[in-house]
Amino acid sequence: MNDAAILSVAGLRAKVADEDLHILKGVDLVIRPGEVHAIMGPNGSGKSTLAKVVAGHPAYEATGGSVTFRGEDLLDMEPDERSQAGVFMAFQYPVEIPGVSIANFLRTSLQARLEDDEELDLFDFQELLMERMELLDTDPSFAQRPVNDGFSGGEKKRNEILQMAVLKPSLALMDETDSGLDIDALKIVAQGVNTLRQENPDMSVLLITHYQRILNYIIPDMVHVMFKGRIVESGGPEVAMELEARGYEEYRKAHVA
């Protein structure tokens, strides 16, 4: 069964690279092509860490278990290799790159995917960028702004989704992309994700969120609850509904007990 999985995380343990601080304490997760999985859980439970370990952030070290992407060992790959293989992470806190326009940034990202002697066709790139910006109802001038520099929270999230739409990953890790978005922006983002999924029905999404709200627009196949570095409950969309109503209190009690 795992052969069919696009992402398979088994018994994953991870700690902060230069400290003895263990964050992920045995995570199991299987995502098949085309599926949407949501991960919910209180602040500090390890959701972002899971996404970053899958994307290859050097601040963390996997100390046990495995992460397999389309049958390949992800933990063995550099972050850029993972990206080129089709993994994309929309950051919870995107970083500023002063002086580098979004267009330049994306052009460089696409160029990096080509062989050394191949040049990205700038005309095709412009066309793709324009079309993707239209999809996300974004003003063309947006692409000329320096990456995340002076952006509002909402603009940063929109920029993440624009990048995702241009890079067309097969696995999107979306870390609290919905936080800080008003309802209109949320709808545009959700619509963007859904369009990408229509374009590529095999594209899978791991959606980290605090709110059930976004799940009304991007319908999950599975919802997982993460607590203290483990997935403590998994189920259908109803899990998100219940969480919204009851909160995390019962997990806390269970954990103490």
Add this chain to the structure above:
Amino acid sequence: MPTNEVIQGLGLDDYKFGFVTDSEPVFRTRPGLDAEIVRQISERKDEPEWMLKRRLKALRIYDAKPMPDWGGDLSELQETLDQTYFYVKPQEQMERSWDDVPENIKQTFERLGIPEAERKLLAGVGAQYDSEMVYHSLKEEWESKGVIFDSIEDGLRNHPELFRKHFGTVIPAADNKFAALNSAVWSGGSFVYIPPGVELETPLQAYFRVNQERLGQFERTLIIADEGSRAHYIEGCTAPVYSTDSFHSGVIEIIVNRDAFFRYTTIQNWSNNMYNLVTQRARVHRGAHMEWLDGNLGSKLTMKYPSCYLMEEGAHGEIMSIAYAGDGQHQDTGGKVIHVAPNTSSSIVSKSISKGTGRSSYRGLCKVYDGATNAKSNVECDALLINETSRTDTFPYIEIDERSASVGHEATVSKVGDEQLFYLMSRGMDEAEAMALIVRGFIEPIAKELPLEYAVELNRLIELEMEGSVG
């Protein structure tokens, strides 16, 4: 922080201008410096008596002044100077056509792309090889409008009054030890005059090439931009990579008359065995506008602080600089703005990148004299550190004697962080590509001011510098 492979110093082999040309000088002074050598230089140039006297006086000033004990490490400089050829004459006479330049010297400049750039984008070109201009040419269109663009020697010979009126008035020999040295042994450089109201549409360019090992190059440039004129002058420089140190010490004097606009761009890309100690200063008159655009990429040690003396009402001065200090390099650069008159304004924007054991220092002066009412000045210096071993310092001096002046100063130091690198790598760039993009973004506000071919060259250089044997 980036991995060791990526940040490994650039081997000097990456420096593509490091080739040596096999050429025999027609004359050179013996190594070292004394009055006899100064006489020989003056004699070779067939100079009037007053210039020889000036040179000898400047030599005395030079001898009397101590080595600076600030800025970079000059402790081994005297030893280098004792071994230095202060004057090396590469060919019998300067030529006005590339066809007349000796083949091997011509090929050197062809490899540097100079004749091609001249055809395509420049109003005029001067090319210096060791101690003399070997070629100088101005397009007919500008010559007919009265523009003078000549070697400094021809300036003295053909325009003696204009020359004598201005030479040494912006930077007197006694200004500093190296200005004194240059005033004693100067050779080569340009003499430029832009007549009133003439607007040059394309830049003038002077290219400085050192070929001789252990050479001292002392070009001297005097520029007069007359009322309401407009021009852009570009200076580029490279040298072979030698195991011994070489020395370059230019003096650039510019007079920007009423309502004129002048921009002076330097792309200094000396090999890493070069001491580069340069004095550049502009005197800016009523309503005139002076810009220094200064790129310091090469050399072992550069000490260079282009300055604007804002002498009359409404004068404006700008200094934009980029410094790159790789392994073993020290770029001690910045700028000076001196406000003497009311309603003068200035800005300094300085960006430095230090990599490996490279060190960059910003050293700047903003002075506002009493009576320079409503003078405005703004200084911004940003340093980017690539490695833990890289270093940067800031030495801003601010002296204000006028109450109505407004002066701003802002300095930032940033490091290329893991978060930035990861962000870019998670989009598919490898570490070197990510680093190069961050660095390019950092210098973008200044790089976009550069002439295109230099901006391209700068990008290429940054890519090379950030590339390592990853893998």
